[in-house]
Amino acid sequence: MDTQPKASPPAHEIVYGKLREHILFGDLIPGQAITIQGLTAMLDAGMTPVREALRRLISEGALVFNGNRRVSVPVLSTENVNELLFGRQAIEPQLVIMATQNATPADLDAIEAIDIALDEAIEIGDVKGYLRKNYEFHRALYDLANAPILASLADTMYLRFGPSLRVISGRLGTQSLPDLHKACLSAMRAGDAHAAANAIKQDVVSGMELMKRNLTESHP
Amino acid sequence: MDTQPKASPPAHEIVYGKLREHILFGDLIPGQAITIQGLTAMLDAGMTPVREALRRLISEGALVFNGNRRVSVPVLSTENVNELLFGRQAIEPQLVIMATQNATPADLDAIEAIDIALDEAIEIGDVKGYLRKNYEFHRALYDLANAPILASLADTMYLRFGPSLRVISGRLGTQSLPDLHKACLSAMRAGDAHAAANAIKQDVVSGMELMKRNLTESHP
DNA sequence: CACCAAATAATTTGATCATATTCTGAGAAT
């Protein structure tokens, strides 16, 4: 009986997860058009689950609905990045303060493990690994804060710049990427919530500033 | 041929709008269970559009997905309200600052008209009218800021407490409801973005404090 | 005669529905 005790999650959840991965860590370029029928083929799913996952990701800002029924990966403007800079600066430090209060040593060990893996990815130039571990790091902090509403706001903002960050990281390589994580972690271990919040704020600011400097300068 | 020249929006958009209205201004009680088949009957729509609208509203936090295929209207805890208090305090003043910079006299006249209608609703004890105009007021400010990402964050937060606010307003009547709108508007007319931001912050704080004081004290 | 533009046909893609299937939870029976 133990061989298959799990009730599999619904198809639309699976599709949502897969598509989210593609957006954050895959090959979906900002501006790229998304078609429902393309996704049903790519993800081997029916239309209804794909459609539901799409609506969900659209309302999270991970994809955009372009007026005439077409869906695409968002292209960030400088103003958009400024909004994300402000919003993340407003929310993430608070999440870190709350996380610091909740964190057990085991929690911090787990997060440190993520950050070590992140360093290794930078070391060997593994862009995709960096992106994944960076997301996991921030996400682990969100979850530790035990503040689901604020965490979902932060997550939504992360999703919005995921594809652009991926492109930029790919262009720049892993060397010049910001990492204020260790300062944040040691402050959390010391129970200094204020210092931890400041460290993550610096991390957020330098990340967003990097994006602003490297947005594709298309037009003449 | 001119009798119906408009291309109607897709059914899932219409369903989304209707359901959103029900959540903010209708009769959906926090904790109430939502069924897909109930909605297809109530809104006279097919299952697929209803399903898509549901996913969208769930990911916006306007509805909650209770593990086992059950969807319901969210019940706010004190911690939830504290999160919303922090989040709105962080975002809305910034939106008002940006709105102040963009606002034309005509824009301000339009918003003032909403606020006057709001006062009338309070005057005659029209709870539903108050809720609608209060939402329109805040929403008009969000839109004026020309900051779509921050506006969507603020809107999401408003959606989350809509049903609870409605219940509380119904219990208390319209007399004791906060309204710092006139201070905000006159500051905007004077071009004093800082004062306008402070006024809206006060409005947000007193609204959220009101909610905290009046959450249903269920358990013994 | 070549070229541009407007109109129209063709194809691709999205939207919707009816129906089949799977899952959950409540109550009956042990």
Next chain:
DNA sequence: ATTCTCAGAATATGATCAAATTATTTGGTG
């Protein structure tokens, strides 16, 4: 109390319809 059964609800499919983009034709013009 535990297990079984079953009704009802959610999930998923694929066919069908409608809209939009792209390709093609056609007619006129420099």
